[in-house]
Amino acid sequence: xxxxxxxxxxxxxxxxxxxxxxxxxxxxxxxxxxxxxxxxxxxxxxxxxxxxxxxxxxxxxxxxxxxxxxxxxxxxxxxxxxxxxxxxxxxxxxxxxxxxxxxxxxxxxxxxxxxxxxxxxxxxxxxxxxxxxxxxxxxxxxxxxxxxxxxxxxxxxxxxxxxxxxxxxxxxxxxxxxxxxxxxxxxxxxxxxxxxxxxxxxxxxxxxxxxxxxxxxxxxxxxxxxxxxxxxxxxxxxxxxxxxxxxxxxxxxxxxxxxxxxxxxxxxxxxxxxxxxxxxxxxxxxxxxxxxxxxxxxxxxxxxxxxxxxxxxxxxxxxxxxxxxxxxxxxxxxxxxxxxxxxxxxxxxxxxxxxxxxxxxxxxxxxxxxxxxxxxxxxxxxxxxxxxxxxxxxxxxxxxxxxxxxxxxxxxxxxxxxxxxxxxxxxxxxxxxxxxxxxxxxxxxxxxxxxxxxxxxxxxxxxxxxxxxxxxxxxxxxxxxxxxxxxxxxxxxxxxxxxxxxxxxxxxxxxxxxxxxxxxxxxxxxxxxxxxxxxxxxxxxxxxxxxxxxxxxxxxxxxxxxxxxxxxxxxxxxxxxxxxxxxxxxxxxxxxxxxxxxxxxxxxxxxxxxxxxxxxxxxxxxxx
Amino acid sequence: xxxxxxxxxxxxxxxxxxxxxxxxxxxxxxxxxxxxxxxxxxxxxxxxxxxxxxxxxxxxxxxxxxxxxxxxxxxxxxxxxxxxxxxxx
Numbered sequence: 001x002x003x004x005x006x007x008x009x010x011x012x013x014x015x016x017x018x019x020x021x022x023x024x025x026x027x028x029x030x031x032x033x034x035x036x037x038x039x040x041x042x043x044x045x046x047x048x049x050x051x052x053x054x055x056x057x058x059x060x061x062x063x064x065x066x067x068x069x070x071x072x073x074x075x076x077x078x079x080x081x082x083x084x085x086x087x088x089x090x091x092x093x094x095x096x097x098x099x100x101x102x103x104x105x106x107x108x109x110x111x112x113x114x115x116x117x118x119x120x121x122x123x124x125x126x127x128x129x130x131x132x133x134x135x136x137x138x139x140x141x142x143x144x145x146x147x148x149x150x151x152x153x154x155x156x157x158x159x160x161x162x163x164x165x166x167x168x169x170x171x172x173x174x175x176x177x178x179x180x181x182x183x184x185x186x187x188x189x190x191x192x193x194x195x196x197x198x199x200x201x202x203x204x205x206x207x208x209x210x211x212x213x214x215x216x217x218x219x220x221x222x223x224x225x226x227x228x229x230x231x232x233x234x235x236x237x238x239x240x241x242x243x244x245x246x247x248x249x250x251x252x253x254x255x256x257x258x259x260x261x262x263x264x265x266x267x268x269x270x271x272x273x274x275x276x277x278x279x280x281x282x283x284x285x286x287x288x289x290x291x292x293x294x295x296x297x298x299x300x301x302x303x304x305x306x307x308x309x310x311x312x313x314x315x316x317x318x319x320x321x322x323x324x325x326x327x328x329x330x331x332x333x334x335x336x337x338x339x340x341x342x343x344x345x346x347x348x349x350x351x352x353x354x355x356x357x358x359x360x361x362x363x364x365x366x367x368x369x370x371x372x373x374x375x376x377x378x379x380x381x382x383x384x385x386x387x388x389x390x391x392x393x394x395x396x397x398x399x400x401x402x403x404x405x406x407x408x409x410x411x412x413x414x415x416x417x418x419x420x421x422x423x424x425x426x427x428x429x430x431x432x433x434x435x436x437x438x439x440x441x442x443x444x445x446x447x448x449x450x451x452x453x454x455x456x457x458x459x460x461x462x463x464x465x466x467x468x469x470x471x472x473x474x475x476x477x478x479x480x481x482x483x484x485x486x487x488x489x490x491x492x493x494x495x496x497x498x499x500x501x502x503x504x505x506x507x508x509x510x511x512x513x514x515x516x517x518x519x520x521x522x523x524x525x526x527x528x529x530x531x532x533x534x535x536x537x538x539x540x541x542x543x544x545x546x547x548x549x550x551x552x553x554x555x556x557x558x559x560x561x562x563x564x565x566x567x568x569x570x571x572x573x574x575x576x577x578x579x580x581x582x583x584x585x586x587x588x589x590x591x592x593x594x595x596x597x598x599x600x601x602x603x604x605x606x607x608x609x610x611x612x613x614x615x616x617x618x619x620x621x622x623x624x
Numbered sequence: 625x626x627x628x629x630x631x632x633x634x635x636x637x638x639x640x641x642x643x644x645x646x647x648x649x650x651x652x653x654x655x656x657x658x659x660x661x662x663x664x665x666x667x668x669x670x671x672x673x674x675x676x677x678x679x680x681x682x683x684x685x686x687x688x689x690x691x692x693x694x695x696x697x698x699x700x701x702x703x704x705x706x707x708x709x710x711x712x713x
Contacts, residue, residue, distance in 0.1 A: 116692040144691060205667040328676075332679070442696060445692060
């Protein structure tokens with residue numbers, strides 16, 4: 001969304017809408033509350049300058065009062081050590097261009113962590129906005145044996161305190177009831193900002209501890225479920241084995257569980273192509289629809305089940321509270337390459353797509369570490385590379401098992417590991433040259449384990465799936481049409497080399513021939529700049545145009561036409577895949593410079609070329 | 625509630641696992657680190673226990689603090705000064 005959209009949006013809002021900011025520490029349930037109140041209908045806002053993202057949604061109170069809600073990144077204190085923390089603080093201070101300052105703050109806090117976090121709300125009183133404290137997850141606090149006297153707490157803090165369980169309608173009733181009254185006071189100006197607090201953090205903390213001492217008591221010192229789970233999950237040896245197992249199962253599952261769904265989608269597209277084929281008269285329109293659109297889009301959409309399974313794991317690890325544990329477990333390994341465990345989270349997101357990964361690097365406080373993480377994130381195997389892997393592995397790697405493991409799954413795992421290994425090497429090199437600086441530590445709260453809210457979880461999965469399908473519509477559909485045209489004309493062409501596509505491809509083919517790539521691959525790599533998986537849809541279209549028999553699957557086609565060394569070189573190329581323009585665009589935005597996207601493209605291209613060349617020649621030397 | 629200190633002031637990185645200690649202050653070498661430690665919740669008078677240590681060199685550590693669990697590296701834990709206490713249990 002552009003900044004003009006935001007301007008229009010804020011101008012068109014009626015003056016009487018109450019603008020509330022959800023502020024609070026990470027993992028206190030802001031997003032659950034946001035989804036519950038607004039029904040999850042959110043607008044993601046980007047700001048001019050640095051890209052900054054947060055969600056904005058609307059809902060009506062029972063009395064009809066309209067509320068606009070901002071879901072801000074989690075923040076401790078008011079210093080803004082990392083980029084995303086600064087966004088939250090700038091938003092409540094009214095320092096974000098093009099965004100009106102909120103009228104008031106809903107400060108959310110995980111009730112079971114009130115003793116550690118209470119000073120945050122005292123600091124937030126200094127923002128000079130009307131503010132109330134929402135003590136969330138009261139059910140969990142009670143289970144942990146915590147008793148909170150909210151009347152005492154409220155009078156000691158000098159602000160209103162409401163308890164809630166964001167994920168239950170009954171748990172939000174108090175809040176909605178209070179908001180009806182409070183919104184009138186805020187909009188009429190009778191709700192005043194609270195008195196400011198002392199300046200130094202030490203004094204504020206001392207006051208916070210005094211307040212919790214009077215209003216919070218632990219009636220039982222029960223060992224929490226989180227503690228018991230952590231004995232295993234954070235165990236130095238078992239914990240690491242468990243993490244490795246989870247990652248391995250994740251990649252195996254992407255293969256083993258998706259097969260029936262993929263077959264169904266493939267079958268569906270074949271039926272559609274045949275049906276349309278019989279309806280349409282022979283000619284260019286039929287060719288465009290069946291060879292271009294259906295084949296091209298279908299070749300990518302069949303990978304939807306795999307994408308969904310991959311995200312099902314990542315979102316589950318995030319929502320359950322495991323992800324921060326993973327950061328803890330891998331911290332020492334990350335330290336070896338000059339980063340810290342925090343970088344694990346953006347890097348794991350990059351397995352879905354480098355774009356959210358690059359953006360998630362904002363949570364890294366140290367600028368040099370953030371840059372290093374951004375530069376290596378394209379080496380994580382993103383979901384757009386899976387279609388390529390699936391196609392080539394499916395066509396060239398025989399079925400079968402090695403021990404208990406699916407052979408194809410093992411190859412995929414190997415490719416993923418190759419990316420990770422090179423990323424580690426590159427990070428080590430970068431940290432000693434480009435991004436040299438002193439080591440930074442890890443400081444991260446390990447949240448209590450939570451059962452993910454099914455609705456939020458499914459919504460997250462749905463959003464990821466729709467992003468993939470939308471890409472198929474916006475990028476792959478037009479790309480397929482263009483490729484179909486280039487590969488079909490001039491009409492007198494009898495071979496692919498004589499078509500427009502062949503002419504364009506032959507320009508770069510000399511560069512790619514030494515690493516074993518044929519003309520079809522050369523052609524497919526150009527539109528793959530738009531999105532990596534377009535390589536697959538392009539190959540599908542090129543071969544569909546060329547071959548009379550459109551029923552034949554792409555996989556069996558290329559397995560009969562490519563040599564094994566070529567196929568392996570193509571896989572090696574895609575471990576690095578210096579293609580995706582969107583990745584370079586987001587690197588440009590997040591680093592605010594042209595230097596880094598060009599640098600990233602350059603180093604990835606060199607690596608891809610070298611890896612593909614080595615693979616090709618080694619495979620040939622072994623007589624494959 | 626009487627409490628017995630059973631050590632002099634040490635830093636958190638040298639506190640043995642599962643032993644309770646009370647925070648007495650912060651070493652003042654690194655102001656920005658102190659701010660970050662305070663913001664995430666460490667303060668004078670708080671009780672802390674080291675719950676887990678990493679596989680490699682016992683790094684990083686996780687520290688239980690008023691029901692929260694916080695992960696940090698030993699070199700950052702150097703900045704937190706504690707005195708070990710007689711465990712209540």
